[in-house]
Amino acid sequence: xxxxxxxxxxxxxxxxxxxxxxVSFSVHEGEIFGVIGPNGAGKTTTLEMLEGIIKPDKGNVNxxxxxxxxxLRELNKRIGVQFQxxxxxxxxxxxxxxxxxxxxxxxxxxxxxxxxxxGLEDKMEVKFDDLSGGWKQRLTLALATLHRPEILFLDEPSxxxxxxxxxEMWSLIRLLREQGCTVVLTTHYMEEAxxxxxxxxxxxxxxxxxxxxxxxxxxxxxxxYLTFESDGLGYEQLIGLPGVIRVEIEEGxxxxxxxxxQKTAYHIFSSCESKGLSLSxxxxxxxxxxxxxxxxxxxxxxx
Amino acid sequence: xxxxxxxxxxxTKMFFRDRLSTFWTFLFPVTMIWxxxxxxxxxxxxxxxxxxxxxxxxxxxxxxxTSFFTLxxxxxxxxxxxxxxRYQSTPLQPWKILAAHAFQGTVIFGISAVLLMVFxxxxxxxxxxxxxxxxxxVLLISILAFFPFALFLTSLAKNTQTAAAISTLFLNLxxxxxxxxxxxxxxxxxxxxxxxxxxxxxxxxxxxxxxTEAPITEYGFEAGVLIGIAVVSTxxxxxxxxxxxx
Numbered sequence: 001x002x003x004x005x006x007x008x009x010x011x012x013x014x015x016x017x018x019x020x021x022x023v024s025f026s027v028h029e030g031e032i033f034g035v036i037g038p039n040g041a042g043k044t045t046t047l048e049m050l051e052g053i054i055k056p057d058k059g060n061v062n063x064x065x066x067x068x069x070x071x072l073r074e075l076n077k078r079i080g081v082q083f084q085x086x087x088x089x090x091x092x093x094x095x096x097x098x099x100x101x102x103x104x105x106x107x108x109x110x111x112x113x114x115x116x117x118x119g120l121e122d123k124m125e126v127k128f129d130d131l132s133g134g135w136k137q138r139l140t141l142a143l144a145t146l147h148r149p150e151i152l153f154l155d156e157p158s159x160x161x162x163x164x165x166x167x168e169m170w171s172l173i174r175l176l177r178e179q180g181c182t183v184v185l186t187t188h189y190m191e192e193a194x195x196x197x198x199x200x201x202x203x204x205x206x207x208x209x210x211x212x213x214x215x216x217x218x219x220x221x222x223x224x225y226l227t228f229e230s231d232g233l234g235y236e237q238l239i240g241l242p243g244v245i246r247v248e249i250e251e252g253x254x255x256x257x258x259x260x261x262q263k264t265a266y267h268i269f270s271s272c273e274s275k276g277l278s279l280s281x282x283x284x285x286x287x288x289x290x291x292x293x294x295x296x297x298x299x300x301x302x303x
Numbered sequence: 304x305x306x307x308x309x310x311x312x313x314x315t316k317m318f319f320r321d322r323l324s325t326f327w328t329f330l331f332p333v334t335m336i337w338x339x340x341x342x343x344x345x346x347x348x349x350x351x352x353x354x355x356x357x358x359x360x361x362x363x364x365x366x367x368x369t370s371f372f373t374l375x376x377x378x379x380x381x382x383x384x385x386x387x388x389r390y391q392s393t394p395l396q397p398w399k400i401l402a403a404h405a406f407q408g409t410v411i412f413g414i415s416a417v418l419l420m421v422f423x424x425x426x427x428x429x430x431x432x433x434x435x436x437x438x439x440x441v442l443l444i445s446i447l448a449f450f451p452f453a454l455f456l457t458s459l460a461k462n463t464q465t466a467a468a469i470s471t472l473f474l475n476l477x478x479x480x481x482x483x484x485x486x487x488x489x490x491x492x493x494x495x496x497x498x499x500x501x502x503x504x505x506x507x508x509x510x511x512x513x514x515t516e517a518p519i520t521e522y523g524f525e526a527g528v529l530i531g532i533a534v535v536s537t538x539x540x541x542x543x544x545x546x547x548x549x
Contacts, residue, residue, distance in 0.1 A: 053391055053546070073394055081392035087384050091317040103309040104393045143389075 375457030
């Protein structure tokens, strides 16, 4: 598999704050690569070092064979960027923005195709400021992909979108990948990472904590738990059972994290049975990236 | 090149889209001339009539307001809201952005200059500039001196409020100390020297001079000062151009 981005021991500090610490990873050609983590984890800083607009303090970045901050102009012809908090001129109309950004690139553009794909025809005469959040995101996505970039960088592409618009955004991003575009995106929505990304890099406090496909990450036992409802079991009883790491009880719904699910399940069943307590809705859950995330954060706190 | 033309055209078009700000931009200088006219009309100073004194100098003042308020503050706003940052990830070079805004500024300034002149001709019997080629050349040099000067100064500001504060300070200093509003002869000697530090002083000398007295060739020193400012501030503005505040 060909790597289009290679990052080695990347670090960046702002004053005393270390935004990114010694991060290394590669992005394969044609995949959707997610950089996930909570707000302030260093996702945007990482992305902007790849885009070449922030210069790393330490480490190597290679994007499409270029060193981003040294050959920014060359790189900008080949990548597309959608920022998290930028706008275009408020009074600029959609069709004007599309024409303007097309004029920045020498290569043939796919303006008409994108207008149709994104359903922008009816909005051509609308000023940017008058567009709703979802339409603004669509337009800035169009502006980032006009020139058929080889890599598309999206910083929180579904921020502020309603669930329906978010799903539409996902299918657009998938479509772009099918056309051969590599996509690197950041998100703090774990659902987005699970459903959209081929591989994810999980970072927080500037450090890379995990790097894998969402499925493989979830196959790590850490996020697995048993869940059930019961009316009599106490926390003390559960935490003492073999294999149990952590117990969460919320309004009669139990979540038991264990490093040996089968054994723990057996003991839960037998203690309920012997004490005559009710037990219902028992399930083995693989968890979500959200759970995995909480798990990592709590482990961090203990250390 | 296509990008510069597109951007220049769009920025100019978008300026006129805000009807209210367009109205005030063009009304302000005309109102000032009308106010001064009601005070000074009929008087002559150094052999020049009221209109010959004030209309050319207020055309000069207009260059300052356009550079600071139309160009400088707007670009600072673009920096603040991320418009420039968005450009940073395209192949568009900074000089093209500056050139597009300079074009927009020239168009806006041109309109208000013509308005002022026509107003002066209708109300106060102003005649067309005696040395019109020289006057146009003076305007060109002044624009080249002031646009980058204002772009550089306002780029030091972190946000539009600060940029507006910087702009207001410079505008007021120059308004009162460069002879545009009050004749310098009325002022203490110290302030007359201070005036010569301010670039607008030279613009006004050249404008008044070429309007009635002599062609630009007679004002080598003043023109030289402005060309110097143009060169230095162009270097500063492009050297310190910033896409964002990060």
